[in-house]
Amino acid sequence: MKKLNVSELKPGMRFTKPVYLDKENLFITSNTPITDSDLERLKRFGITEVLTHGDILVIDVDPERLETQLEDFIISTIVDEDLLPLKGIYDNLNRIKVQFSNLYKNTFALVQDVYRKVADDKVFDFGPVREQGETLADFVRTHNNLSYLILGMNNPGYYLYNQITTSTFYALIIGKLLDFSRPKMVDLAISCLVADVGMTKVPATISEKTDQLTDEEYKSILKHTIIGYQVLTQRIKIKNSLAVVALQHHERFDGKGYPQKIAATAIEENARIYAIADNFSALITNRPHRQRVLPHEAIKSMISMDVGKFDLKIVRTFLNQVSLYPVGSCVELSDKRVGIVLAANADKPLRPSIRIIKDEYGTFVRNLILVDLVKENHLFIVKALDLQEATSNS
CATH class of the missing domain: 2.30.30 (SH3 type barrels.)
Structure with missing residues (x-):
């Protein structure tokens, strides 16, 4: 690795490979901008050199690209002292942006693979689902204000897989706010990742229909919760506590949901959490039959028009974290x-x-x-x- 003099580093610099404090301790990941606070930290600990295999990453400053890379064009991150806590939030989110993006894409790819295999009645190893659940749970437990990165993602690909991925992140954010232990967070992540496998058995002519559904088509949609639960418990053979979210995530707190019309705490906690995360994610995502709404409008809907639908205690917990104007909006x-x-x-x-x-x-x-x-x-x-x-x- 080559040595870099700290005196030559400037805020906003990025490198094509990670930069290390020494041969074992990471300073910043690749494609992560150096901030004023990073340089201050080096100065405070008396570090005069860092190491990397990479080169300085040159950013094309074409203003037409501002819409996709806003952070790339920040030339000064100096703020007033009373705003330093906010700057710390911003710096951390910017630091983990690439890691989050990769985690999102890997989760999307896993969901796509699993759901397609279920659709084709193919056998698959459930181990990667558990491993991804652990990775997601640990990431959300470690970082705050992740809605900033979630809402900033421009997610290509099939909407159902994006829906599952985004909903899982939001469900884990709620689980963290409810002080879930790591094992509970992992179980929540796994159950969310497979919550909608039943939709793979709904014909695409129905699930992707842009016109109003007929009564028979609507009944076909309603069956996906039972089908998903049966696939998970009978074919994949995961434990009931993980499969129950697939069965119950369309139940309503007021008892008017489906398929069992159970109410309140008769609905498992993880299913109540996922219902909120899934609804919010669905509202802010373009669907075949309707356009997305702004995150602010989604929150308003959930605390007003849909008031009987959710556990309001959990909704309030979610609202305290994401804000009436959600973080990232x-x-x-x-x-x-x-x-x-x-x-x-x-x-x-x-x-x-x-x-x-x-x-x-x-x-x-x-x-x-x-x-x-x-x-x-x-x-x-x-x-x-x-x-x-x-x-x-x-």
């Missing part, structure tokens, strides 16, 4: 600046902390600008925006 402030919600303020869900991405003239900012709406009480959120539209130059 895009908003316009009263001074016409546009930003992405970086962190929720549990006591004041209408006043989260924001990372500004556009100034009042609609120009992308090149400095890290953070706003805590609890402290900046002269500002307020005017409206929620579509993130993809707001970050597009078209």
Whole structure:
């Protein structure tokens, strides 16, 4: 490995390979920008050299690419001292962005493989599902504010596999907030990953239909929970506590769901959690029969129109974490600046902390600008925006 003088490192620099403090201790992963706090940490510990096999990664600064790589164009991450806790949140999310993206893609690929094999009645090894469940659980247990990265993903591919992947992340976020142990988190992850295997037995002409379903087609959809449960317990032979989410995730807290019309705590806790995560993910995702809604509208729906559907205690727990304007969603402030919600303020869900991405003239900012709406009480959120539209130059 070649040596790099710390004095030559600058904020925003990225390398094609990981950078190490020594032969064993990682400093930053590949394609991760160095921040001011990283350099301060090196200085504080008296480190004058770091090691890497890589080279400096040159970023094409074509402004037409701003919509997909906003972080790549930040040239200064210096903020006021009172905003350093927020900067710490931003730095960590930026540091784990590549790791999260890879984890999401690997989960999507696994779900796709498993569901296709179930659809074709093929035998498969369940071990990778458990391993992925452990990886997902450990990742969510380790990191906070992950909705920022989830909502920032532009996910190609079949919507059902994206739906399962995103819902699993959100379910694990809820499990973490409920202080689940690691074994409970792993079980939650596994049960979520296979929760919709029954949908593979619904003909695509029905599941992907854009017109209104007939009564018979709707009944076919309703059967997917029982079919999924039977596949998991009889064919794959996983334990009932993992398969029950497939059976119960469309039950309602008020007893008006399906297939058994059970209510309240008769519904297993993991199924109540997944129902919330699945509903939120479904609302913010384009489906064959309808367009997605903004994350803010999804939250409003879940705490108002769909009030009888969910365990409200769990919904409130979820809301405290993701905010009424969910972490990762895009908003316009009263001074016409546009930003992405970086962190929720549990006591004041209408006043989260924001990372500004556009100034009042609609120009992308090149400095890290953070706003805590609890402290900046002269500002307020005017409206929620579509993130993809707001970050597009078209």
